[in-house]
Amino acid sequence: MANSTSDAAFVEFERVQKSYDGVNLVVKDLNLSMPKGEFLTMLGPSGSGKTTCLMMLAGFETATHGDIRLDGVSINNIPPHKRGIGMVFQNYALFPHMTVAENLSFPLEVRKIGKSEREEKVMRALGMVQMQDFAGRRPTQLSGGQQQRIALSRALVFEPELVLMDEPLGALDKQLRETLQFEITNLAHELGITTVYVTHDQTEALTMSDRVAVFDDGRIQQLAPPDQLYEEPENSFVAQFIGENNTLEGVVKEIKGGVALVQLDNGDLIDAKPVNVTEAGQRTRVSIRPERVEMDPTRLQEGAHTLKAEVLEFIYMGDIFRTRLRVAGKDDFVIKTRNAPDQVRLKPGQQIEIGWLAEDCRALDA
Amino acid sequence: MSDITADGPVLAADGTPLKRSLARAMRRQKLRALMLVAPLLIFVLLTFIFPIVNMLSRSVQNDIVVNTLPETVRALGSWDASSGQLPDEAVYAAFTRDMAVAIEAKKHTRLGGRLNYEKTGFSSMFRQSGRKMKKLDPVADAPFKDKLIDIHKGWGDVETWKVLQTHSGIFTSGYFLNAIDAQKTPDGVAWQPEEKQILLKLFGRTLIMSLIITGSCIMLGYPVAWLLANSTARTANLLLILVLLPFWTSLLVRTSAWKVMLQQNGVINEVLVWIGLVPDADRLILINNQFGTIVAMTHILLPFMILPMYSVMQTIPPSYLRAAKSLGATNWTAFWRVYFPQSVPGIGAGSILVFILSIGYYITPEIVGGTKGVFISNRIAYHISSSLNWGLAAALGTILLVVVLLLYWAYDKIVGIDNVKLG
Structure with missing residues (x-):
């Protein structure tokens, strides 16, 4: 405790593996290191191993191989109740036979804290989520959002340094989810707690986290801050999983001056930034965000390659226009344009020409 | 209040009040539901509720005394049991007439059996007396008091008549008292003897x-x-x-x-x-x-x-x-x-x-x-x-x-x- 500094690893996974049946690995060779006070999100499709990682950290699952350290101490053999990690569950897991105040007082009672101190801490924790007036209610008398606030304050009431959250907002409606996302991040930063947050909702991951670990197939595919994750995906899984994305498949013709020339499967040529390709002849999947596609070829740099496109569908979405095009034989190419006064509204059947800056288009693994 | 508009009650499309229209629609539904459960309901009533009520009602039923000896019960009504005197001739005559009918119908032994729960000896007393009383003529052979005492000395015992009087009601609490180890005696409720309290x-x-x-x-x-x-x-x-x-x-x-x-x-x-x-x-x-x-x-x-x-x-x-x-x-x-x-x-x-x-x-x-x-x-x-x-x-x-x-x-x-x- 005393000599741990802010940038030293607080939570560490080292070569962690987990298998339930002795045949398949759910978690394959996980390495992760978190500094104190960080808000880290584990994001991934279901079955990607993110919840298993959280459960290993909480102590409800044991790692088949590898080491998990908390503040420099290996916790593999410490039972969950001695780890002192706060946890928020997906279905809240508020004890239905206790009132809200009793729920919050429970972790303090088992720690043998005196009555007056207990009451004070409970009220303070309820204050953090503006729920003081609900102390005497039963969890079943609360709405989903209120229950989630109580679950959060129960996980914080015994002042843990690490809090784990397992899809805590999964059961709430969109508006409430957004409010609570904001509340949770604020609270975590205010109290300086280290948080590991599990979700399959990428918007949640991007808006809340300091860093996001994208899980797939039992591995971390990329661990980066949200902006980097969105703008510089390291492989096609991350590119596909985070945000909306257009992909085109082809073969690298040449790599010159930091730009890869890619010949698409229909013969068209485009420019891309080589990320996972190193030499000519490799198959690649290029990825371009819908909002980075340029419809006005005059705004591209000289000599840039363009593609012919046919407008299939134009959707008015209020703040943006979403236009679906047929490009290079695929008809799921999407571009997004801002609803500005001078913005053209395309009509289905219209033939246009599109292009992009080479650094916005990433040539990834096939 | 809300079903009354300024023009009166809310009307359904055909002009009848909405409430009545709704009640009619619901009634049909309820009737159909009732028809669906009717077979089971009747089955349960006939084979479960009725027998149980019938059986449980036996715990207070006591019409055997008043049905078998109607005149005797009426005559005993005016007899003061606490006097210590035997009832007068009218009771004995009524009893003889009742017994003649009962013996004819062979109901006197059942009455004896019933009264035997209250006082042992009644069963044999009624059986023995029945045989001999058959020969008595309820009109010609009066008076009966001494003849009956001759037939069985039990009829000369004040206790016998006290028991008859005590249990002459149509309903009795006697069975319930027995069930909790007590008994109904002519002098009120008392505990059963120690050895019978089980x-x-x-x-x-x-x-x-x-x-x-x-x-x-x-x-x-x-x-x-x-x-x-x-x-x-x-x-x-x-x-x-x-x-x-x-x-x-x-x-x-x-x-x-x-x-x-x-x-x-x-x-x-x-x-x-x-x-x-x-x-x-x-x-x-x-x-x-x-x-x-x-x-x-x-x-x-x-x-x-x-x-x-x-x-x-x-x-x-x-x-x-x-x-x-x-x-x-x-x-x-x-x-x-x-x-x-x-x-x-x-x-x-x-x-x-x-x-x-x-x-x-x-x-x-x-x-x-x-x-x-x-x-x-x-x-x-x-x-x-x-x-x-x-x-x-x-x-x-x-x-x-x-x-x-x-x-x-x-x-x-x-x-x-x-x-x-x-x-």
Whole structure:
């Protein structure tokens, strides 16, 4: 405790593996290191191993191989109740036979804290989520959002340094989810707690986290801050999983001056930034965000390659226009344009020409 | 208020008031629902409710005296029993006329049998007197007082007439008093003689043993239910079959199996003697006593405890225990403070089921209970089929029913019946 500094690893996974049946690995060779006070999100499709990682950290699952350290101490053999990690569950897991105040007082009672101190801490924790007036209610008398606030304050009431959250907002409606996302991040930063947050909702991951670990197939595919994750995906899984994305498949013709020339499967040529390709002849999947596609070829740099496109569908979405095009034989190419006064509204059947800056288009693994 | 507009009540499309229109539509629905349940309703009424009400009403019915001796009862009305004097000639004459009719219809022995419950000797008195009174002519042979006393000296005993007068009402509390070891005497309510007081003790024993059986079912069933609720679907199914297996065997077979196990030359004693834990001369008495009844009935009623517990435990998500542990509770605290309170409804449901079933159990105590391990229901069966004192049997049955309802009510007050879940 005393000599741990802010940038030293607080939570560490080292070569962690987990298998339930002795045949398949759910978690394959996980390495992760978190500094104190960080808000880290584990994001991934279901079955990607993110919840298993959280459960290993909480102590409800044991790692088949590898080491998990908390503040420099290996916790593999410490039972969950001695780890002192706060946890928020997906279905809240508020004890239905206790009132809200009793729920919050429970972790303090088992720690043998005196009555007056207990009451004070409970009220303070309820204050953090503006729920003081609900102390005497039963969890079943609360709405989903209120229950989630109580679950959060129960996980914080015994002042843990690490809090784990397992899809805590999964059961709430969109508006409430957004409010609570904001509340949770604020609270975590205010109290300086280290948080590991599990979700399959990428918007949640991007808006809340300091860093996001994208899980797939039992591995971390990329661990980066949200902006980097969105703008510089390291492989096609991350590119596909985070945000909306257009992909085109082809073969690298040449790599010159930091730009890869890619010949698409229909013969068209485009420019891309080589990320996972190193030499000519490799198959690649290029990825371009819908909002980075340029419809006005005059705004591209000289000599840039363009593609012919046919407008299939134009959707008015209020703040943006979403236009679906047929490009290079695929008809799921999407571009997004801002609803500005001078913005053209395309009509289905219209033939246009599109292009992009080479650094916005990433040539990834096939 | 809201159904009245400024122009009067809200009207349906065809102009009738909406409320009436709705009521008509609902009535048809209700009628259809009633028709659907009607066959079952009639079946239950005819085969369950009616016989039970009929049987229970026997516990207070006493019209046999007034039906067989109508004139005598009327004549006795003016007789003062406390005077110590025999009734006058009018009573004897009325009695002779009544008996002539009764003997003709052969009803006098049944009356004797009935009155014998109140005072021994009545049965033989009526039988003997009946034979001799046949020869008397109810008109020509008057006066009758001395002739009757000649026929049987019982008719000269003030007590005889006191008993007749006491029990001449259409309804009687006599059976209920008998059921709690008291009796209705001409001088009021009194306890039965010491050696005849067995029923209260039997009620007490039935209650205590049912409680012990319920308790042991909880102790044995809880871990099994826990295991069932917390194993994978495959294992749970297999275990459930094992739990239900006894249901597929005849009750009689299971009880008899316990007899084989527990008797002095039975499996358990043989094994204990063989390994030398118990000397051959001193074999354990495991059956024909309370122990035998408790063991066999706990086994037989266990599924009724496990199933409701299991279905309640199934609804408790494992995340509660995890949450408790993550909050710092040890395994035991997490169980005791978080899991157990939520499983109480299952225990409650199982306990009510087992307790109510065992309090009225008959076959098992009859077979393995001997004399010390029998229940009140065995006594009821005895009065129904052997002593033919149906009134007393009905009174005992009514008391049993009332006790169960009282306990149910008490349980509702203390634990709350809403807290009982069968699934």
